[in-house]
Amino acid sequence: MAKISQVSAKYIVHATIEIDGVVERPDVIGAIFGQTEGLLGNDLELRELQRSGRIGRIEVNTETRSGKTAGTIIVPSSLDKAETAIIAAALEIIQRIGPCNAKIKVIKIEDVRISKRSFVVERAKELLRTLTDTVLPDSQELADEVAHSVRMMEVVEYGKDRLPAGPSIDESEEVIIVEGRADVLTLLKHGFKNVIAMNGSSVPQTIIDLTRQKTTTAFVDGDRGGDLNIQELLQVADIDFVTKAPDGKEVEELTQKEIHKCLRARMSVEQAKVEFIGKKPMPKPSMSAPIQQQRPQYPQSNARPPMRPAMPMSRPLPPRGVPPRMGAPMTRGPNLSDDEKKSFRQMLEDLIGTKGAYILDGKLNILGKVPIPELTSTLNSLSSGVYAIALDGPADKDLVAAAEKAEARYLICTEAKARGSRTQVLTVENFE
Numbered sequence: 001m002a003k004i005s006q007v008s009a010k011y012i013v014h015a016t017i018e019i020d021g022v023v024e025r026p027d028v029i030g031a032i033f034g035q036t037e038g039l040l041g042n043d044l045e046l047r048e049l050q051r052s053g054r055i056g057r058i059e060v061n062t063e064t065r066s067g068k069t070a071g072t073i074i075v076p077s078s079l080d081k082a083e084t085a086i087i088a089a090a091l092e093i094i095q096r097i098g099p100c101n102a103k104i105k106v107i108k109i110e111d112v113r114i115s116k117r118s119f120v121v122e123r124a125k126e127l128l129r130t131l132t133d134t135v136l137p138d139s140q141e142l143a144d145e146v147a148h149s150v151r152m153m154e155v156v157e158y159g160k161d162r163l164p165a166g167p168s169i170d171e172s173e174e175v176i177i178v179e180g181r182a183d184v185l186t187l188l189k190h191g192f193k194n195v196i197a198m199n200g201s202s203v204p205q206t207i208i209d210l211t212r213q214k215t216t217t218a219f220v221d222g223d224r225g226g227d228l229n230i231q232e233l234l235q236v237a238d239i240d241f242v243t244k245a246p247d248g249k250e251v252e253e254l255t256q257k258e259i260h261k262c263l264r265a266r267m268s269v270e271q272a273k274v275e276f277i278g279k280k281p282m283p284k285p286s287m288s289a290p291i292q293q294q295r296p297q298y299p300q301s302n303a304r305p306p307m308r309p310a311m312p313m314s315r316p317l318p319p320r321g322v323p324p325r326m327g328a329p330m331t332r333g334p335n336l337s338d339d340e341k342k343s344f345r346q347m348l349e350d351l352i353g354t355k356g357a358y359i360l361d362g363k364l365n366i367l368g369k370v371p372i373p374e375l376t377s378t379l380n381s382l383s384s385g386v387y388a389i390a391l392d393g394p395a396d397k398d399l400v401a402a403a404e405k406a407e408a409r410y411l412i413c414t415e416a417k418a419r420g421s422r423t424q425v426l427t428v429e430n431f432e
Helices: 025-036 046-052 081-091 112-135 139-154 181-189 205-213 224-236 256-264 269-279 338-351 372-380 397-405
Strands: 011-019 059-065 068-077 100-111 156-158 163-165 174-178 195-197 215-220 241-244 356-360 366-371 388-391 410-412 424-426
Touching (some): 011 059, 011 081, 025 046, 025 059, 025 068, 068 081, 081 100, 100 112, 163 181, 174 205, 181 195, 205 224, 215 224, 215 256, 224 269, 241 256, 241 269, 269 366, 338 388, 338 410, 366 372, 372 388, 372 397, 397 410
Parallel strands (some): 174 195, 174 215, 388 410
Antiparallel strands (some): 011 068, 011 100, 356 366, 356 388
């Protein structure tokens, strides 16, 4: 007698059975064949269908608990949908198995071809994914591989120090200085061919010579190492601009958009000196030496141009012998040279209406110009190297404290609202 398995069937009927008593598996199968015999006609006789192979082996699984039997019935079928549904419905007419009452309930008719189709689709996806990942390279991967090979070919060794560089160093008027070879490759990838690497923490002589000949931009990582490289470049090389990667990132990790953004935000070397001059400790002047010896002398040849006519005073000087207003800050008499007085007054006049401030070194060179709202935070970031500050505005308590922290000797302003213990607060009245 031919049999069909669940694997070769088109449909599988799933049913549950509940029996009020204890019966065996053969009893259930006998009841199925016996009670459906002659019910559906000769064409749908279960015994004939099973003999011809259109109904498979009927599986019955039962379990007995507390004197009752329950289980499942599985009937494989290769009939069409309508005939399979008729066979399934016929199972539910069985009400007794042996001497016990029974109830059969068809749960579902499973289309085996749908399950097989789902398996085929999932397996096909897996095979295609494997084929794509391991056998067929993506066109973009091919392009990237070729571009990488071209970039590797474009990297040249420049100068006597044999530094990694792009092919356009000699032809370009502007040059970008980075830290390492990986940074050069990244910028070459995004179209920057006028780039050269320092290739270490010390500045090679090739870089020093290059900065004297071309307009150079230092492009460093956004970490402490990048800050140290900028400080060294500021000391030994003649760079023109400085820029950094975002905090915590390296140049080699940046996207093209981030690189363009950093280069657009580059700062001039004067701003860089203000930004980084205080991050490296500088020797402090000896406290045992007299103040007059600590302050540099300024020869007449270095004096600034003659000062313009004095601007009208916004506040008249008090008459001689009249005590200052109650609550007004008392200012010590400044120990200034004539050149310093002229220079400070000239700077105050130059700053009128700009709402800005000059930060000066010991030779009265302007290290940088800072907007007044940013002046306090800028001074707080500096620990030394500041000799004087001139600003177009009043000096309040916070500004005086920041000037003392930066070890500034003079704070020149339009109005003294506070005074300091180490920094002298001066106004235009002190230069009369």
